[in-house]
Amino acid sequence: MxxxxxxxxxxxxxxxxxxxxxxxxxxxxxxxxxxxxxxxxxxxxxxxxxxxxxxxxxxxxxxxxxxxxxxxxxxxxxxxxxxxxxxxxxxxxxxxxxxxxxxxxxxxxxxxxxxxxxxxxxxxxxxxxxxxxxxxxxxxxxxxxxxxxxxxxxxxxxxxxxxxxxxxxxxxxxxxxxxxxxxxVDNILPIFANPVDKGDHIVQYKERITTWRPGQAEGILLGGNMTVLTGLCGSPYLPDFKDSILFLEEVDENIERVDRMFCQLRLSGILSVIKGFVFGKCTGCGPSGGYGSLTLEQVFRDYIEPLDIPAYSGAMIGHIADQFILPVGVRVRIDADKGTLEVLQPTLTS
Structure with a gap:
């Protein structure tokens, strides 16, 4: 053998x-x-x-x-x-x-x-x-x-x-x-960080990250698409999120529904037990009609900032080209100031 x-x-x-x-x-x-x-x-x-x-x-x-x-x-x-x-x-x-x-x-x-x-x-x-x-x-x-x-x-x-x-x-x-x-193939433990490319500008305009709470945190990486994940709340197919790092992404949703999904994550107790938070891209997300809309930034301030845990958004996760390939279920460390996610343990057997 x-x-x-x-x-x-x-x-x-x-x-x-x-x-x-x-x-x-x-x-x-x-x-x-x-x-x-x-x-x-x-x-x-x-x-x-x-x-x-x-x-x-x-x-x-x-x-x-x-x-x-x-x-x-x-x-x-x-x-x-x-x-x-x-x-x-x-x-x-x-x-x-x-x-x-x-x-x-x-x-x-x-x-x-x-x-x-x-x-x-x-x-x-x-x-x-x-x-x-x-x-x-x-x-x-x-x-x-x-x-x-x-x-x-x-x-x-x-x-x-x-x-x-x-x-x-x-x-x-x-x-x-x-x-x-x-x-x-090489079984390398990656460190995920957005590309740094200022182009012809004096500061970076594209693929920026936003730090919502500074600091570092370690935990098991869990998450995925926000609509699908929240749809599993209350079922036996979601793991225990205690002490995890939660990552989310979304596409083509208006902010009213994004707000509703964050509310569901809070009411289900998931947000209160995580150690860190990373949001990728909300591709094609925009305001709902009617009398106005919250912005995505306001949603983060309402649901993420009060958690007082390291958190950042803008990571290359989601419905985009050059997206990260994230191992789900292994221990990682995030640095919310730098916008990095480092895998700390093997993801495959050698």
Whole structure:
């Protein structure tokens, strides 16, 4: 048995012990994971699986481009059986999308799973996933936006560290591609910071961060898309946020709804127990109509500043090019003055 196989078996064995009495392999009876679960790192030439757990793919070219991206990076690609399916606005029925998730996790040839797009509908699948099988086959999972539901559920139910970042139809710049290789192939612990590029100006205008409360904080990194995450409040698919670093992003929402979601996070008790806060981009967010609107800055002052914890916004997280690929479920340190997020522990087995 090589080192990778030994670490995998050791981690899985530790995870399985508290649930050895479960009679049904598909049981969703447990809520909290037993231990952090890491997937093996990638090697060039291995196979990446493409799945569509959420919205439908309207163009064949989207699949072609996604496949070409990973082939250029030096990997083989296996497509889910149902990524061309359609059921209304969804990429197939719930049963079809679940089948592709289960297929990719159980397929020994597949070493990493990339969601080809977000959209909507992932939350519909959570109560029917085989978490025990997934825990026995830990793999890299990459996605964002609606995939937040799957990221949160897998960490909550199995402890699996997954990754919030570019999907198959994202714009894969050289920077994103290098980040993918550094994290998944070289297994480097990253420090995430916005680019510093003043261009022809004497101060930086683009990609600035705003510090809402200064200082540093450490905790387990948890979060994702704000709409999807708040939609899971009250369900058994959100983890305990105590002493965590919460990160959020949003797209195409008016500020009234953003305010409502922050209120839900406060009323549910999540904001009161976190150690630090990072907000990415609110792409396409604007005021609601009528008699006026709060600004996003006012929302941060109302909900984030009173927490008196290190907090900043403007990080390269969300529906943008060159977005960070964040490991969800590992210990990180943020510096709200500098706008940095440093990963402190391994995200994959070597």
């Amino acid at each position: 090589n080192k990778r196989e030994f670490l995998k078996s050791l981690t899985i064995g530790t995870l399985a012990m508290p649930f050895s009495s479960l009679a049904d392999e598909h049981s969703n009876a447990y809520i909290l994971h037993a231990a952090q679960l890491l997937a093996p790192r990638l090697q060039k030439g291995e196979t990446i699986g493409l799945i569509a757990p959420a919205g439908v793919l309207d163009m064949e070219e989207s699949i072609t481009i996604a496949r070409e991206i990973f082939q250029v990076l030096g990997f083989r690609v296996k497509e889910g059986n149902h990524i061309r399916s359609r059921y209304g606005h969804l990429a197939g029925t719930d049963q079809e999308r679940i089948a592709d998730i289960h297929q990719m996790f159980s397929d020994r040839e597949v070493k990493a799973i990339v969601c080809i797009r977000g959209g909507a509908g992932t939350s519909r699948l959570l109560d029917r996933l085989d978490y025990n099988m997934i825990a026995k086959n830990p793999k890299i999972l990459l996605g964002y936006s609606d995939i937040t539901a799957l990221i949160m559920a897998l960490y909550t139910k199995t402890g699996l560290v997954t990754f919030h970042g570019a999907v198959g139809i994202s714009t894969w710049t050289n920077k994103v591609a290098k980040s993918f290789e550094a994290q998944f």
